[in-house]
Amino acid sequence: MQGFNMGRYVPPDVEGTTSGNRLHGKHALGARASKLASHGVLTVRFEMPFAIWCSTCPKPTIIGQGVRFNAQKRRVGNYLSTPIWAFRIRHLDCGGDIEIRTDPKNTAYVVVEGAAKRDTGEDLVREGDSVILTDQEREALRKNAFASLEKTIADREQLMQATERIDDLEEASARHWDDPYTQNQKLRRAFRVGRKSRETAAAATEDLKDRMSLGIDLVPATEEDSRRAALVDFGPVDDDARDRALSKPLFGGGSSSKKPQASSKSVMLKSEKEASRRKESLVSELIGNTRVAKDPFLRDARAGEAKPPARLPGVKRKRTLQEDAAPAPKVLAQEASVLAGLVNYDSD
Template sequence: MPFNIWCGGCNSMIAKGVRFNAEKKQVGNYYSTKIWSFTMKSACCKHEIVIQTDPKNCEYVIISGAQRKTEDFDIEDAETFALPADEERGKLSDPFYRLEHQEEDIKKKKEAEPVLVRLQHLSDARHADDYSLNKALRAQLRSQKKRVAEEEAASRKMGLGIRLLPASEEESAAAGRVKFPPKFDRNMKDKRALIKSSSIFSSSSVSPLPSNKRRMELETKRRKIRAAAASSLLTGGFKPSSWSENSGSKGGRHRGTLVSARKS
C-alpha cells in the first residue's frame, strides 16, 4: 500500500507498506504512459479495494472500497520544509516575483547561517579524531559484552533460561511490600524436605514417593501392626511373622542339636 487508508468495509486502518495480492490491468493511457488499475481484497473483512495510478500528478488514486487517510503535521515539529504549492510554482515564472522570493530566501539564509556554522564546527570537533572515537566505542562494546556475559552466568546459576535485568531500588521496595500467607513458609519447608529426601534418579527407575496423607496412613498402619504383635506376645498367643519364623527356625536348629547331643 503506497499510503495509509481507511477500509470501507470495517473502517479499520491499513498501514502504508502492507502488501497485497492484486489483480493488475490497464484501464487507459496518459499520453504514452499506461494507467494501471489494482484490484485487491482487504485482509480484515475481504472488502474489495480498487486503486489506479495517476501519471499526471505522479500519484495513486483510490477508485472504490477505501478512503485515504489525511495526515496533518507541523512543519517545525517534523523539521521539514514546506514545498511550494501549485500557485507558487506558477508565480515563479514571473521575474519580479522570483526576484522578491530570492531576496526572502537570502534573508532567511543569513538568519540561519550562525546556527549552521555553529553546528558545522561542533560536528567537525566531534569527528576530528577518528581513532579516539573508535577506541571509546570499542571499549563501550567490550564492557557491554562483559556485563551481558555476567548476567547470563548469574541466570544459569539460578536455573533460568533468560537473562535477568539488573535489580533496581523500585523493584526491591515493591518486593519488600509483598506479604505471603502464613502457610507459605511451612509449605515451602515441607516441599524442600520432600525434595531433599527424594531419590536423585529418574522416576522411571524408582517408584515415586507417597504424598503426606498417604505417608501418614502408612505410618498409622505400621503402628497398629506393631501394637497387635506386642499384645500377642504378652498374652502368649504369638503368631509368627516372617522375622519370627526365621528366628524360630534358627532356634529349632539349635534345640535339635542339643537333643541329639544328649542322646548321644
Template sequence: MGERKGQNKYYPPDYDPKKGGLNKFRGTHALRERARKIHLGIIIIRFEMPYNIWCDGCKNHIGMGVRYNAEKTKVGMYYTTPIYKFRMKCHLCENHFEIQTDPGNLDYVILSGARRQENRWDPLQNEQVVPETKEVQKRLFDDAMYKLEHQAKDVQTASDAKPILQKLVDRNQSVWNDSYVANYRLRATFRQQKQEIKGQQDLDRQLLAKSSLDIALLPETAQDREMAALMKLQTKSAIERESEQRLELLMRPALPGATSTTFGGLKRQKALNTQLQLQELGIKRKQANAAGGAKMKSTERADIETAAETGIVAVMEAETESAMSSKSGHTSAAGSAEKSAVTAQKLCSLVGDYQSTSSEDSSPDSND
C-alpha cells in the first residue's frame, strides 16, 4: 500500500525532476508510516507468532499464528545470514517482548518479556521417522560399513514396530469391517473371473473345431505367445515361394480384361493343344550307316516304349485335371468335350509315332 501511495501518477506543476523522485520531492518515504524509524534502522513489519508463548506481564496465553506490528532490527550475522530482532507489544497488556532469529538451529529465541510453552520432544524417543542430517547422508554415501550398520538398525526398528502395527491393523479391521461390502467385492471378483474363463473356453472350442482336434488345451503362457510371434515373423522357404508363384501363374485370367479364370489358365490350355514329340521326351533316333544301317538294340526299343507310356500318362493326367475343372464349374461342358477330343487326338498321334518308329527300326532286321 505504501508503494501505491508514493508512486501515484499525479505530478504537481511545481515538480522539478532535478530534485529526484516524487517521494524525495515531497519529503516522504515509499513505505510511508512503516518507515518512521528508518533513521534508527527500524522497519515496522507484520510478525506472526512462531509458537505458543506466555506473556510475562499479564500471564496470558498467546497462541501460535497471532500477528503483531513488530519493529524489525538487524543485530548481527550468522556467517552470511543476517540475524534479526523483533520487538512487539502484547495486545492484552502494556508489556513488550522481544524475539530473535536463530539461523544456526533454524528456530526463534525469546529474549525478554515472554516465555515459551514447551511442546518440543525428541522424535526418536517418540518413535517418529526423522530425516537424516547432511552429515549422516554424506557418511552413508562414503562409508560402506556405516551404511550396512545403518541398514541393520533400520531392519531391527521395523521388526520391533511390526507387532504394534499388526495390532493397529487388526483393530482397524474389527472397527471398520463391513460384511456387505466385503461380500460385494468378492462376488464381483468371482463374476469377472467366471466371464474370463467362459470367454477362454469359447476361444478354445472354436480353435478345436477349426483344427478338427479332440484334445484338452492348456492355458496360454508367455512362452507360447513368444513362439507364436516368432512363427509369424518367420520367412517363407524357397519351396513355399515357388508354390505360390506357380499358383499365381495358374490362377491368372485367360483374357486380359477378365475378372475370373478357368482352372489351369492359358499355359495349361496351350500345353493341351500342343502335340507331344518324342524329342521332348529326350529320345533320339539312331541314324542308319552306309553299310545298311545299324540294328536297334532291345534296350533302345524299351526306352522308346517307356517314353511313349510316359507321354500317354501325362496326357491322361491333363485330361483328368480338365474333367475336375469342369465338375467344379470353372469351365463349361463344351470346353470339357473339346479338351477330351484334343486328348484323344494326342493319343492317336503318339501311338502313330510309336508304330512308325517301331517299323523303321525293324526294317533293317528284315533286310538282314
C-alpha cells in the first residue's frame, strides 16, 4: 500500500520508533542520493548561469545561458563559514565533463574544468566603477606604502573629475532655469498650441470615421496624398450608363471593343480626344440599340407603358401585380384542353 513512507512497510513492533526509509536502508531523495553516503555526491538539476565554450568538442561549441543539466553536486571547501559547492555535468554532444564551482567571495560562479566562460566584456572594470575591497586587500594597501599612495592619488584625480562634472551640470541647469517662471510659461504655451491642433485633428478624424462608417484608424494626410487625389479624374454622371452597360455583349469583338492605341511618340490634342470619345460613344449607343431591338429579353415595354427595370444577371426580378393577375397563355391553353375533354355523365 502506498503511504506516507513511500510504500515501505514498517512492522507494528517498531512503528513510531523509526521510518520506512531508515528501516530499509533507503534515502528520502531516492536514486538521486545513491552516492551521497559513499562519495558525498547528490544529483541535482543545474541551470547554466552564463554562456560557456566547451573545450572537449572537436568544433567550437557554445552552451547558452539557462541550459539545464543533471549535475553531481558535492562540497569542496569553505569560504569563511560559507560552503563552496562544485557542480559536475556531462555535455551530451561530446561526452566531456564540465565542472563549475561557486565563488562566495565574489558572489559568482567559476568554470574550473572542461570549458571556458564566454567573454562578453561585462567583467571588465571600467573608469568610474566603484570596486569593493576585501579585508585582505585593505590590509595589503596599508602595509604597502607605494600602493597606498598610488591609490590615494588615483582616488583624488577621480574625485576632482567628478567634482568638475557636477559643477558643470549645476551651472548649465542654473543658466537654463535662471528664470523659472519664463521657462514654464514657454513650455505651457507650446503645449497649448500642440494640444489645440491635436484636439482639432482628432475631432476631424472622428467625424470622418462616423460619416464614412470606418472601423479603422486613420493616419494624418500628407502632401503626397493630396497630389495623388488631385490627379484622379471622375467622368460625367450618366443615368443611362447602366442600361447601356447591360445591353453590351459580354464577349464581343465589335468595333466598340477596339480602342485606338496611341504610340508613345504621338500625342493627341484635346480636340482629337473629344472627337474620338464622341465617336466611340455613338458607336456604342448604335450597337446597344440594335441589340436591344433584336434581343427579346432586353426590349422595352410597349409605347405608353412604364419602362420595366433593367435586368441584372444572376438577380431575380420581383413580379408585378399585373403579371401575377394575368395568367400565362400556356396555362390557359392547358385549361381549355382539359375542359374540352371532359364528358358529362348523368347520375343515373
